[in-house]
Amino acid sequence: xxxxxxxxxxxxxxxxxxxxxxxxARAKPLAAxxxxxxxxxxxxxxxxxxxxxxxxxxxxxxxxxxxxPLPIRLGVLSRQFGVSIxxxxxxxxxxxxxxxxxxxxLQQAMDRTLENTGLVYVRSASTVTVLPAAEGRAGTxxxxxxxxxxxxxxxxxxxxxxxxxxxxxxxKTDTPITEIAQSIxxxxxxxxxxxxxxxxEQALRxxxxxxxxxxxxxxxxxxxNIRGFDATLYRDGLRVFKTGTYxxxxxxxxxxxxxEVLKGPSAVLYGQGGPGGIVNQVSKRPTSxxxxxxxxxxxxxxxxxxxxxxxxxxxxxxxxxxxLNGMGRDSRTQTAHSQDDRxxxxxxxxxxxxxxxxxxxxxxxxxxxxxxxxxxxNQSLLGTYAEGRIPVRTxxxxxxxxxxxxxxxxxxxLLEHRFDETLTLRQQLRRASFELDYQHVYATAIRGDQxxxxxxxxxxxxxxxxxxxDTSVQKETATGPLRHTLLLGLxxxxxxxxxxxxFGNAPVLDIFNPVYGRAFIAPVTAPSTAQLRQLGLYAQDxxxxxxxxxxxxxxxxxxxxxxxxxATEASAEDGKTTGSVGAMYRFDHGISPYASYATSFVPVxxxxxxxxxxxxxxxxxxxxxxxxxxxxxxxxxxxxxxxxRQNVTTLDPTNPLLRAQTGEVRARGLELEGKSRLSAGLDLxxxxxxxxxxxxxxxxxxxxxxxxxxxARQTAKLWLNYAxxxxxxxxxSVGAGVRRVGPTVADTYNRYWNAGYxxxxxxVRYDAGPVRFSINVANLTDEVTxxxxxxxYGQDRTVTATLGYRW
Numbered sequence: 001x002x003x004x005x006x007x008x009x010x011x012x013x014x015x016x017x018x019x020x021x022x023x024x025a026r027a028k029p030l031a032a033x034x035x036x037x038x039x040x041x042x043x044x045x046x047x048x049x050x051x052x053x054x055x056x057x058x059x060x061x062x063x064x065x066x067x068x069p070l071p072i073r074l075g076v077l078s079r080q081f082g083v084s085i086x087x088x089x090x091x092x093x094x095x096x097x098x099x100x101x102x103x104x105x106l107q108q109a110m111d112r113t114l115e116n117t118g119l120v121y122v123r124s125a126s127t128v129t130v131l132p133a134a135e136g137r138a139g140t141x142x143x144x145x146x147x148x149x150x151x152x153x154x155x156x157x158x159x160x161x162x163x164x165x166x167x168x169x170x171x172k173t174d175t176p177i178t179e180i181a182q183s184i185x186x187x188x189x190x191x192x193x194x195x196x197x198x199x200x201e202q203a204l205r206x207x208x209x210x211x212x213x214x215x216x217x218x219x220x221x222x223x224x225n226i227r228g229f230d231a232t233l234y235r236d237g238l239r240v241f242k243t244g245t246y247x248x249x250x251x252x253x254x255x256x257x258x259x260e261v262l263k264g265p266s267a268v269l270y271g272q273g274g275p276g277g278i279v280n281q282v283s284k285r286p287t288s289x290x291x292x293x294x295x296x297x298x299x300x301x302x303x304x305x306x307x308x309x310x311x312x313x314x315x316x317x318x319x320x321x322x323x324l325n326g327m328g329r330d331s332r333t334q335t336a337h338s339q340d341d342r343x344x345x346x347x348x349x350x351x352x353x354x355x356x357x358x359x360x361x362x363x364x365x366x367x368x369x370x371x372x373x374x375x376x377x378n379q380s381l382l383g384t385y386a387e388g389r390i391p392v393r394t395x396x397x398x399x400x401x402x403x404x405x406x407x408x409x410x411x412x413x414l415l416e417h418r419f420d421e422t423l424t425l426r427q428q429l430r431r432a433s434f435e436l437d438y439q440h441v442y443a444t445a446i447r448g449d450q451x452x453x454x455x456x457x458x459x460x461x462x463x464x465x466x467x468x469x470d471t472s473v474q475k476e477t478a479t480g481p482l483r484h485t486l487l488l489g490l491x492x493x494x495x496x497x498x499x500x501x502x503f504g505n506a507p508v509l510d511i512f513n514p515v516y517g518r519a520f521i522a523p524v525t526a527p528s529t530a531q532l533r534q535l536g537l538y539a540q541d542x543x544x545x546x547x548x549x550x551x552x553x554x555x556x557x558x559x560x561x562x563x564x565x566x567a568t569e570a571s572a573e574d575g576k577t578t579g580s581v582g583a584m585y586r587f588d589h590g591i592s593p594y595a596s597y598a599t600s601f602v603p604v605x606x607x608x609x610x611x612x613x614x615x616x617x618x619x620x621x622x623x624x625x626x627x628x629x630x631x632x633x634x635x636x637x638x639x640x641x642x643x644x645r646q647n648v649t650t651l652d653p654t655n656p657l658l659r660a661q662t663g664e665v666r667a668r669g670l671e672l673e674g675k676s677r678l679s680a681g682l683d684l685x686x687x688x689x690x691x692x693x694x695x696x697x698x699x700x701x702x703x704x705x706x707x708x709x710x711x712a713r714q715t716a717k718l719w720l721n722y723a724x725x726x727x728x729x730x731x732x733s734v735g736a737g738v739r740r741v742g743p744t745v746a747d748t749y750n751r752y753w754n755a756g757y758x759x760x761x762x763x764v765r766y767d768a769g770p771v772r773f774s775i776n777v778a779n780l781t782d783e784v785t786x787x788x789x790x791x792x793y794g795q796d797r798t799v800t801a802t803l804g805y806r807w
Contacts, residue, residue: 060103060104060105060108060421061080061081061103061104061105061109062102062103062476062483062485062544063080063100063101063102063103063104063109064100064101064483064544064545064546064547064549065097065099065100065101066099066546066547066586066588067096067097067098067099068096068097068588069093069095069096069097069588070092070093070095070096070097070113070117071089071092071093071630072097072588072589072630073097073113074086074087074092074097074113074130075630075631076630077106077109077110077113078630078631079165079176079630079631080109081106081109081152082152082153083106083123083127083128083152084127084128085110085121085127085128085129085130086127086128086129086130087119087129087130087131091119091130091131091132092119092130095117095119097113097114097117098112098113098115098116099546100112100113101481101483101544101546102478102483103421103422103476106128110128114130118132118133119131119132119133120132120133153165153166154166154174155167155168155169155174155175155282156168156257156282156285157257157287158188158189158257158258158287159186159188159189159190159258160190161188161190161677161683162188162190162191162194162675162683162685162721163188163633163634163635163675163676163677164177164186164188164258165177165178165628165635167180167184167186167260168237169184169234169237169260169262169278169280170182170184170262170266171269171487171540171542171551172237172269172472172487172489172540173474173485173487173542175542177626177628177635178586178590178592178626178628178635179542179549179584179586179592180551180582180584181549181551181582181583181584181594181595181596181624182262182263182264182582182594182596182598182622183208183209183262183263183264183622183624183637183639183641183671184260184261184262184263185207185208185209185210185260185261185263185637185673186258186259186260186261187203187204187206187207187258187259187260187261188258189256189257189258191203191685192253192256192259193774194721194733194735194763194765195719195735195737195761195763195776196763196774196776196778196800196802197253198253198798198800199222199250199253200222200250200251200253200256200259200279200281201213201222201223201224202778203253203256203259204224204259204261204279205717205739206685206687206717206718206719206737206739207261207673207687207717208637208671208672208673208687208688208689208717209226209227209261209263209277209669209671209687209689209691210224210225210226210231210261211224211225211226211710211711211712211715211741211744212224213787213794213795214710214744214787214788215787215788215792216373216785216786216787216788216792216793216794216795217333217334217373217792217793217794217795217796218373218792219250219333219340219368219370219372219373219404220246220248220250220370220372220404221248221250222248222250222279223787223788224279225276225710225711226261226263226274226276226277226279227263227264227275227276227277227641227643227667227669227691228276228643228665228667228669228691228693228708228711229274229275229276229277229618229643229645229665229667230274230276231261231274231276231277231278231279232270232273232274232277232278232279233249233278233279233281234270234278234279234280234281235251235280235281235282235283235430236280236281236282236283236362236412236414236428236430237280237428237470238412238428238429238430238468238469238470239270239271239273239468239493240281240432241432241434241464241466241495241497243434243436243462243463243464243497243499244436244460244462244464244497244498244499244501245460245462245499245501246436246438246460246462247406247434247436247438247460247462247464247499249408249432249434250368251281252327252342252344252346252364252366254307254309254325254326254327254344254346255283255284255325255344255346255364256281256282256283256284257282257283257284257285258282259279259280259281259282260279260280260281260282261277261278261279261280262277262278262280263276263277263639263641263671264276264277264596264598264620264622264641264643265277265578265580265598265599265600265618265619265620265643266278266598266600267555267557267576267578267598267599267600267601268538268540268553268554268555268578268579268580268598268599269489269538269540269553269555270491271491271493271534271536271555271557271559272534272557272559272576272600272601272602272603272615273600273602274600274602274618275600275618275620275643275644275645276643276667283346283348283362284309284323284325284346284348285323285348285350285360285362285414286311286321286322286323286348286349286350286360287311287321287323288313288318288321289311290311290312290313291309291310291311291312291323292309292310292311292806292807293308293309293310293772293804293805293806294306294307294308294309294804294805295307295308295772295802295803295804295805296802296803296804297800297801297802297803298800298801299331299798299799299800299801300797300798300799301331301332301333301334301798302330302331302332303329303330303331303332303340303800304329304330304331305327305328305329305330305331306327306328306329307325307326307327307328308324308325308326308327309323309324309325310323310324310325311323311324318352319351319352319353320349320350320351320352321349321350321352322347322348322349322350323347323348323349324345324346324347324348325344325345325346325348326344326345326346327342327343327344328342328343328344329341329342329343333373334392334393334793334795334796334798335373335374335392335393335394335395336393336394336395337371337395337397337399337402337516338370338371338372338373338395339369339370339371340370341368341369341370342366342367342368342369343365343366343367344364344365344366344367345364345365346362346363346364346365347363348360348361348362348363349361356417356418356419357416357417357418358414358415358416358417359413359414359415359416360413360414360415361411361412361413362410362411362412362413362414362430363410363411363412364408364409364410365408365409366406366407366408366409367406367407368404368405368406368407368408369403369405370403370404370405370406371397371399371402371403371404372397372402372403372404372438372440373792373793374394374395374396374397374442374443374792374793375396375397375440375442375443375791375792376390376396376442376443376453376791376792377443377444377445377446377453377791378747378789378790378791379746379747379752379789379790379791380443380446380790380791381786381790381791381792381793382746382752382754382786382790383446385446385450385451385511385512386449386450386451386512387451387512389784390511391511391512392784392793392796394511394512394514395514395516396441396442396443396453396455396509397440397441397442398441398457398506398516398517399516399517400516400517401439401441401457401522402439402440402441403437403438403439404436404437404438404440405436405437405438406434406435406436406437407434407435407436408432408433408434408435409432409433410430410431410432410433411430411431411432412428412429412430412431412432413427413428413429414426414427414428415427415428421476422475422476422477423473423474423475423476424473424474424475425471425472425473425474426470426471426472426473426474427469427470427471427472428468428469428470428471429467429468429469429470430466430467430468430469431465431466431467432465432466432467432468433463433464433465433466434462434463434464434465434466434497435462435463436460436461436462436463437461438458438459438460438461438462439457439458439459439522440457440458441455441456441457441506442455442456442457442458443455443509444456446511447508451510451511451512452508452509452510452511453508453509453511454508455505455506455507455508455509456503456504456505456506457503457504457505457506457520457522457523458501458502458503458504458523459500459501459502459522459523459525460499460500460501460525461499461500461501461525462497462498462499462500462501463497463498464495464496464497464498465495465496465497466493466494466495466496467492467493467494468491468492468493468494469491469492470489470490470491470492471489471490471491472487472488472489472490473487473488473489474486474487475487475488481545481546482543482544482545483543483544483545484541484542484543484544485541485542485543485544486539486540486541486542487538487539487540487541487542488538488539488540489537489538489539490535490536490537490538491534491535491536491538492533492534492535492536493532493533493534494532494533494534495530495531495532495533496529496530496531497529497530497531498527498528498529498530499527499528499529499530500525500526500527500528501525501526501528502523502524502525502526503523504520504521504522504523504524505520505521506520507520526565526566527565527566528563528564528565528566529562529563529564530561530562530563530564531560531561531562531563532559532560532561533559533560534557534558534559534560535557535558535559536555536556536557536558537555537556538553538554538555538556539553539554539555540552540553541553547585547586547587548583548584548585548586549583549584549585549586550581550582550583550584551580551581551582551583552579552580552581552582553579553580553581554577554578554579555577555578555579556575556576556577557574557575557576557577557578557601558573558574558575559572559573559574559575559576559603560572560573560574561573561574561603561605562605563605568607569607570605570606570607571605572603572604572605572613572615574601574603574614574615576601576615578599578600578601579598579599580596580597580598580599581596581597582594582595582596582597582598583595583596589629589630590627590628590629590630590632591625591626591627592625592626592627592628593623593624593625594622594623594624594625594626595621595622595623595624596620596621596622596624597619597620597621597622598619598620598622599617599618599619599620600617600618601615601616601617601618602615602616603615604616604647604649604661606659608657608658608659609649609658609659609660609661610652610654610655610658610659610660613661614647614661615647616645616646616647616648616649616661617645617646617647618643618644618645618646619643619644619646620641620642620643620644621641621642622639622640622641622642623639623640623641624637624638624639624640625637625638625639632677633676633677634674634675634676634677635674635675635676636673636674636675636676637671637672637673637674638670638671638672638673639670639671640668640669640670640671641667641668641669641671642666642667642668643666643667643668643669644664644665644666644667644696645664645665645666645667646664647661647663648661648662648663648664648665648697648698649661649663650662650663650697650698650699650700650703651698651699651700652699653699660699662697662698662699663695663697663698663699664695664696664697664698665693665694665695665696665708666693666694666696667691667692667693667694667708667711668691668692668693669689669690669691669692669693670688670689670690671687671688671689671690672686672687672688672689673686673687673688674686674687680725681722681723681724681725681733682720682721682722682723683720683721683722684718684719684720684721685717685718685719685721685737686717686718686719687715687716687717688714688715688716688717689714689715689716690713690714691711691712691713691714692713693707693708693711694706694707694708695707695708702749703748703749706745706748706749706750707745707750708745709745709746709747709748710744710745710788711744711745712741712742712743712744712756713742713743714740714742715739715740715741715742716739716740717737717738717739717740718737718738719735719736719737719761720735720736720737721733721734721735721763722734722735730768731766731767731768731769732764732765732766733763733764733765733766733767734762734763734764734765735761735762735763735764735765736760736761736762736763737760737761737762738758738759738760738761739758739759739760739761740756740757740758741756741757741758741759742756743755743756744756744787746786746788746789746790747789752789752790754785754786754787754788754790755785755786757783757785757794758783759778759779759780759781759783759785760779760780760781761776761777761778761779761780762776762777762780763775763776763777770805770806770807771803771804771805771806772802772803772804772805772806773801773802773803773804774801774802775799775800775801775802776799776800776802777797777798777799777800778795778797778798779794779795779796779797779798780797781797782796782797784796
């Protein structure tokens with residue numbers, strides 16, 4: 001059996017004429033050359049483009065393009081259809097392509113674009129070349145552009161390189177990012193591998209508007225916020241729920257194709273959620289290209305891991321495809337007596353009975369056996385004691401008692417059926433179960449001798465079952481000159497969870513000479529339960545007219561929430577309507593300014609409120625601009641926003657035993673983000689965030705005007721990656737990054753702050769043929785950082801070496 005071709009190390013740019021081509025071979029007017037061209041391009045006489053009508057025919061794509069210079073138009077079509085399109089610059093410069101407004105396949109778009117220009121085109125398997133009509137009819141080719149072209153990108157496919165150009169997270173339709181009137185960032189698989197991330201949360205370290213690891217180096221949670229508020233997690237467009245007090249579903253990055261961050265309220269398509277935004281983790285799926293890769297990695301703190309990623313077509317006609325991801329890890333961590341062991345396997349199967357129908361089944365099983373990190377008293381890591389600061393490696397818990405055993409299972413499917421070129425039905429469903437057995441001894445106060453710590457203990461045993469399903473119909477239509485992409489959907493979420501939780505005492509610990517194993521009484525637990533049912537109906541219209549793009553959506557939710565703890569029961573039945581609208585104008589040269597407005601809500605459940613609790617609501621105004629010059633390998637974005645969270649819980653001024661919903665938190669800010677191919681082999685990722693967050697309403701006067709907990713005013717991040725081009729160093733690349741995070745708020749009243757920090761990351765990588773090797777270092781200078789209420793340490797210097805083999 002022949003070996004499948006290895007995946008290219010990095011993408012080559014599409015052959016657009018105002019970008020340097022790889023090389024040009026001049027063809028001589030000889031009969032032999034003419035015969036070769038006729039064979040390569042399938043020329044049999046007549047018009048040059050007539051030979052490729054069938055190969056150029058594909059599902060029509062909605063296009064709304066103004067009259068524009070021909071080189072720019074060819075770059076746009078190259079990206080839209082995933083085909084390299086080019087020709088000699090002198091031939092194309094100075095020509096104008098007419099406006100396009102409608103649905104076109106590639107042949108129709110090229111015919112219209114070259115109308116009345118005196119030019120024609122020929123096509124091979126991977127390129128479309130524009131040439132003078134006379135030469136095209138004669139079947140000779142004066143210049144052949146040689147390029148490599150990646151398959152057309154989709155909203156769920158692998159992206160070669162760091163720049164993703166399409167997403168479905170913001171609209172639930174496969175849409176170019178530069179046509180979305182809202183801020184969205186995408187971290188590709190190649191970026192995750194280049195930066196050697198060990199968790200999905202770490203993949204977002206270089207993303208604008210996102211503050212990661214706000215509870216430090218934490219194996220329990222994805223502790224991140226967006227624009228100053230907790231993020232809501234999704235996987236493949238379906239919500240991932242937290243279970244109990246301490247149970248968080250952490251997706252294994254081995255099974256993730258890309259991570260997408262939609263910033264700001266997003267209730268119109270997703271229902272209840274926080275105001276900051278959502279993180280959508282897109283799973284690896286079966287592909288028609290063979291995937292065969294195994295890897296071994298080792299790192300400091302005794303980290304050892306093995307993984308595999310396998311995929312094939314199972315039949316000759318490619319209607320049945322499978323993929324299997326898995327990994328196993330045995331690891332210590334930066335804290336003494338801690339453990340981070342994981343087993344993970346994720347099979348996937350795709351069935352395509354016809355060109356119109358696709359069904360993908362996704363399953364995964366994850367088993368974590370961990371020992372939680374050290375948990376110190378609030379603000380204690382800011383001080384010095386009898387022998388200095390509390391050491392990073394000191395374990396505050398009890399080795400024989402502490403554990404964090406987590407089991408996660410899910411099974412679901414993604415169904416899509418196209419009735420015709422304008423009507424598509426989609427349904428996504430997932431059933432998931434979660435179980436956690438968590439025991440932890442933690443420090444509560446430093447004693448007067450400045451070396452001993454009082455400690456407490458907790459036990460939390462929680463489990464949940466979740467069903468989520470989303471069904472939508474997409475319709476392409478027109479009303480006069482206005483093109484519409486209509487989306488009508490219905491989603492349902494059902495969560496049922498329980499937790500047995502209790503707190504108790506634990507023996508005193510000498511911080512600088514710890515002795516473990518003293519007997520203590522384990523906490524007695526009390527049961528509690530929680531149920532949620534949410535049904536949402538939503539509608540969205542993406543409208544295009546000439547250079548204008550207008551997106552509007554509306555949604556109505558019915559959410560029923562019940563929580564029981566002992567004899568106490570609290571419930572909320574909320575019907576809520578939310579909406580969003582965004583407008584964008586697309587100028588020439590890839591500049592697209594936009595404005596948008598969006599809302600969201602979160603149900604509030606409790607029994608000690610004055611009156612009936614109302615949902616927390618949020619609204620956001622955003623102005624931004626996106627810049628993607630055709631064929632130049634850049635995607636730059638800028639956004640300013642005003643985001644307000646309302647109905648926030650605060651003290652009741654008339655009764656200290658009750659709570660009221662009269663609080664408000666406001667966040668304003670600026671976000672800049674860029675991903676760019678600066679030159680051949682040199683890639684850049686950069687971001688800057690300025691966040692002005694403030695508590696603007698509260699019945700607690702000490703809170704007014706203060707910055708919210710776990711927020712930083714400024715962050716700046718930069719990553720450079722260089723792939724050597726010389727023959728001697730081919731396959732080698734180096735990367736380096738710097739992350740600057742300003743001081744973060746460590747208590748409600750802004751009396752304590754975690755110090756700002758600057759961290760340096762580095763990578764060396766070899767990727768050629770079947771072999772892949774990398775060394776990644778996070779926090780190269782081993783800076784000590786604190787997080788949350790200055791009770792947790794951040795990640796110390798972490799070194800990981802990985803060896804992979806493809807076949």
